[in-house]
Amino acid sequence: MTRQPKDLNGTLMMSRRGILLGGATLFAGSIAASLCPTLALAAVDAGTQGQFMKLSNLLIQHQLNPAVGARIVDMASGEYKNLAQMLDAIIAIAEKKNAAQVEDFFADIPDGELKDFAHWVISAWYSGCSSEKRNAAVFTYEEALTFRTTSDVVTIPSYGLSGPNLWTRPNVPLSAPMPRF
Amino acid sequence: MVTKNSADVVIVGTGVVGVVIAEQLLDAGHSVLMIEAGPRVTRAEVVENWRNAPLGVKGDTSVAYPSRPWAPHPMGNEKPEDAYLQLSGPDSYAQTFIRYAGGSTWHWAGTSWRLTPEDMRLKSLYGVGRDWAIDYDTLESYYVRTENKLGICGPSDRGLQWPQTGARSAPYPMPALPFSPGETRFTEIAKSLGYNNIPVAQARNSGMPYDGRPACCGNNNCVPVCPVAAKYDAETALHRLEKKGATLLVDSVVYKVETNAQNKIEAVSYYDQHKESHRITGKLFVLACNGLENPKLLLMSKDDRNPNGVANSSDQVGRNMMDHPQLTLTVTTKEPFWSGVGPVVNSGIMETSQGSFRSEHAGAYFRYNNFARNRFVTFAALKKGLVGKALDEEIRRMTACTADVVAAHEVLPDPNNRLTLSDKTDWLGLPKPHIHYDVGEYTRRSAEVYSLPIGKRIAEAMGATDVKISPKFNQSKHIMGGTIMGNEASNSVVDVDCRSHDHENLFIPGGGAMASTACGNSTITMVALAIKSADAIVEQMRGA
Ligand SMILES: Cc1cc2nc3c(=O)[nH]c(=O)nc-3n(C[C@H](O)[C@H](O)[C@H](O)COP(=O)(O)OP(=O)(O)OC[C@H]3O[C@@H](n4cnc5c(N)ncnc54)[C@H](O)[C@@H]3O)c2cc1C
Ligand code: SF4
Numbered sequence: 001m002t003r004q005p006k007d008l009n010g011t012l013m014m015s016r017r018g019i020l021l022g023g024a025t026l027f028a029g030s031i032a033a034s035l036c037p038t039l040a041l042a043a044v045d046a047g048t049q050g051q052f053m054k055l056s057n058l059l060i061q062h063q064l065n066p067a068v069g070a071r072i073v074d075m076a077s078g079e080y081k082n083l084a085q086m087l088d089a090i091i092a093i094a095e096k097k098n099a100a101q102v103e104d105f106f107a108d109i110p111d112g113e114l115k116d117f118a119h120w121v122i123s124a125w126y127s128g129c130s131s132e133k134r135n136a137a138v139f140t141y142e143e144a145l146t147f148r149t150t151s152d153v154v155t156i157p158s159y160g161l162s163g164p165n166l167w168t169r170p171n172v173p174l175s176a177p178m179p180r181f
Numbered sequence: 182m183v184t185k186n187s188a189d190v191v192i193v194g195t196g197v198v199g200v201v202i203a204e205q206l207l208d209a210g211h212s213v214l215m216i217e218a219g220p221r222v223t224r225a226e227v228v229e230n231w232r233n234a235p236l237g238v239k240g241d242t243s244v245a246y247p248s249r250p251w252a253p254h255p256m257g258n259e260k261p262e263d264a265y266l267q268l269s270g271p272d273s274y275a276q277t278f279i280r281y282a283g284g285s286t287w288h289w290a291g292t293s294w295r296l297t298p299e300d301m302r303l304k305s306l307y308g309v310g311r312d313w314a315i316d317y318d319t320l321e322s323y324y325v326r327t328e329n330k331l332g333i334c335g336p337s338d339r340g341l342q343w344p345q346t347g348a349r350s351a352p353y354p355m356p357a358l359p360f361s362p363g364e365t366r367f368t369e370i371a372k373s374l375g376y377n378n379i380p381v382a383q384a385r386n387s388g389m390p391y392d393g394r395p396a397c398c399g400n401n402n403c404v405p406v407c408p409v410a411a412k413y414d415a416e417t418a419l420h421r422l423e424k425k426g427a428t429l430l431v432d433s434v435v436y437k438v439e440t441n442a443q444n445k446i447e448a449v450s451y452y453d454q455h456k457e458s459h460r461i462t463g464k465l466f467v468l469a470c471n472g473l474e475n476p477k478l479l480l481m482s483k484d485d486r487n488p489n490g491v492a493n494s495s496d497q498v499g500r501n502m503m504d505h506p507q508l509t510l511t512v513t514t515k516e517p518f519w520s521g522v523g524p525v526v527n528s529g530i531m532e533t534s535q536g537s538f539r540s541e542h543a544g545a546y547f548r549y550n551n552f553a554r555n556r557f558v559t560f561a562a563l564k565k566g567l568v569g570k571a572l573d574e575e576i577r578r579m580t581a582c583t584a585d586v587v588a589a590h591e592v593l594p595d596p597n598n599r600l601t602l603s604d605k606t607d608w609l610g611l612p613k614p615h616i617h618y619d620v621g622e623y624t625r626r627s628a629e630v631y632s633l634p635i636g637k638r639i640a641e642a643m644g645a646t647d648v649k650i651s652p653k654f655n656q657s658k659h660i661m662g663g664t665i666m667g668n669e670a671s672n673s674v675v676d677v678d679c680r681s682h683d684h685e686n687l688f689i690p691g692g693g694a695m696a697s698t699a700c701g702n703s704t705i706t707m708v709a710l711a712i713k714s715a716d717a718i719v720e721q722m723r724g725a
Contacts, residue, residue, distance in 0.1 A: 127560060
């Protein structure tokens with residue numbers, strides 16, 4: 001059977017990852033923890049979490065997994081002292097514009113701290129990491145949005161999307177519709 | 182009989198070279214004890230290490246394999262002063278390899294090009310380098326056995342096989358893997374320039390299970406680990422060896438090869454991870470620590486009878502260090518190629534490695550890298566400051582319309598390209614390896630007058646709007662030359678069976694023995710030499 005790209009979130013794949021995570025040893029766990037030192041903290045209140053997801057949904061018009069969001073906001077709460085105010089400020093800018101999508105209000109976010117933070121939030125969701133650096137915290141691998149933009153064609157490395165010798169297919173033109181995610 | 186301290190045959194290293202020899206000796210009824218510097222880990226652990234690594238370092242092939250303090254191997258995050266490999270010279274010899282049970286095939290791509298008959302006769306045909314002490318016809322049957330042992334798939338059409346010169350006495354055990362759309366397009370483009378982009382012979386199960394491992398299902402993660410073991414790696418053989426009776430000592434770093442009054446090898450000594458020393462005796466010894474660790478160990482083992490190091494009466498141990506210096510052209514195109522569908526390397530232009538020009542400069546092999554590109558382009562797209570639909574479209578465009586074309590070159594054996602023992606030491610107090618390296622005029626000239634001009638033509642034919650060329654030669658991680666093979670004990674380290682000229686019960690098979698590199702990835706040749714060694718060892722043990 002050929003599993004098509006729409007299976008990307010399918011149960012088969014998730015269960016394989018579940019098994020691997022379950023089988024991961026203490027050592028792998030310690031690596032993950034050392035790569036993601038801030039993930040150990042879970043000090044963000046529900047209100048801030050809610051605001052963070054609200055902001056994320058204003059910045060990104062795709063389905064966002066709140067579990068990933070919780071990890072991002074955990075890190076943000078350690079990095080940004082005035083996190084709650086920044087969330088409120090950017091949300092207020094969007095609401096003032098009655099924004100339905102990021103394009104409606106992003107230009108109105110003032111340059112500097114607020115704009116940088118907005119870019120960081122977008123970057124976290126798309127890359128699944130806190131930065132490009134070696135010591136970045138990892139929020140997610142396979143749910144990083146970068147892979148969603150190409151999920152009709154490109155494999156998320158280590159999660160095959162076709163089957164034995166089933167990857168020959170016509171080349172997809174750039175004009176093909178963006179996957180819905 | 183095998184005990185924890187002795188066996189008929191003691192093999193140091195559990196990489197592919199060590200395990201193919203071990204299996205043959207076990208099958209022949211000999212007791213085998215294998216000593217491995219690094220830890221034994223599960224595939225699930227490696228896969229999770231990889232998935233947990235930040236996107237920005239996923240291109241680092243060692244990131245899923247943190248080295249243990251007692252068994253250091255090169256890691257991408259080392260500061261030069263702390264680095265395991267101490268380097269000097271005009272070019273870098275910054276190899277990567279893994280000191281884990283199973284060795285460096287954990288993260289190899291599985292590309293398996295045979296040498297050509299001409300590759301083994303550089304001196305007689307082109308007046309450069311060295312001729313091999315054996316010819317292609319001698320090696321051919323060992324190539325066939327290697328292809329069957331590792332499960333190397335390849336085309337049945339003779340016109341698409343490599344090499345075109347020289348015989349092939351048996352088909353590949355599995356058909357070639359199909360091309361992805363990008364590879365198909367690249368092949369058409371190469372053809373328009375008169376080049377044949379042919380299917381790679383690769384140690385990957387094609388369309389069927391083989392050797393108890395499943396078919397490749399296109400996870401596109403062959404480097405740094407195949408999550409399902411559809412790609413051969415030596416770890417997949419370890420359980421089988423144990424079932425056949427091998428004893429495996431892990432976390433055990435061999436630091437000395439000991440000779441006796443007859444200058445035969447008597448024992449090896451290793452440190453465990455608590456720095457306790459142990460001694461292992463045997464009738465015959467095989468060093469299979471790879472082309473860099475083998476010479477290091479031999480140099481470390483010098484004694485009164487062997488003042489330059491064990492097996493080193495020729496003073497060639499650690500000299501002639503070679504690799505395939507490579508230059509990458511990162512091409513931005515208008516039309517999408519969509520790398521990242523199927524395995525990570527699946528085709529190559531090999532014919533450009535051959536020709537009479539080799540009297541003047543090196544040949545080169547070109548490959549289209551088929552790695553999914555999100556990890557390489559995402560941060561660059563984000564840095565453009567785009568949001569919303571524009572960001573999605575830019576990531577998609579950059580993933581589809583960028584590609585790496587790699588030119589891998591040959592180098593000549595040069596005694597000045599030399600591994601010595603550094604005065605810096607590792608966690609166990611053992612000397613770190615120091616390598617002085619210069620790719621040489623022969624290879625540099627190729628880049629100037631041959632390989633880069635071809636690469637640029639290919640890029641142009643791909644419709645490149647931008648081409649970035651790596652500013653210096655990078656390593657291919659094919660470690661060769663440091664225990665070079667030859668007929669003369671005066672200028673080579675091992676004979677045609679990879680037996681030390683100096684010690685009749687010491688074998689040093691693998692990449693170190695190779696007398697020329699050619700351009701294609703060389704593990705298949707290392708394994709062919711290992712199987713030849715195993716035949717000789719079985720023969721020698723029969724006489725013993
Ligand atoms: C990223 C990457 C991609 C590659 N892709 C390809 C490819 O596509 N095609 C190809 O042909 N080649 C490829 N290679 C090269 C290939 O991995 C090596 O040529 C091959 O693994 C060499 O096999 P070996 O058994 O000689 O050494 P290794 O696989 O390195 O094994 C040596 C073993 O010896 C052990 N050891 C070392 N020192 C000691 C000691 N002192 N005591 C005890 N044990 C010790 C090590 O821990 C290790 O287990 C690639 C390499 C890398 C890094
Ligand atoms: S493409 Fe996937 S299944 Fe195939 S060898 Fe590579 S990692 Fe393994």
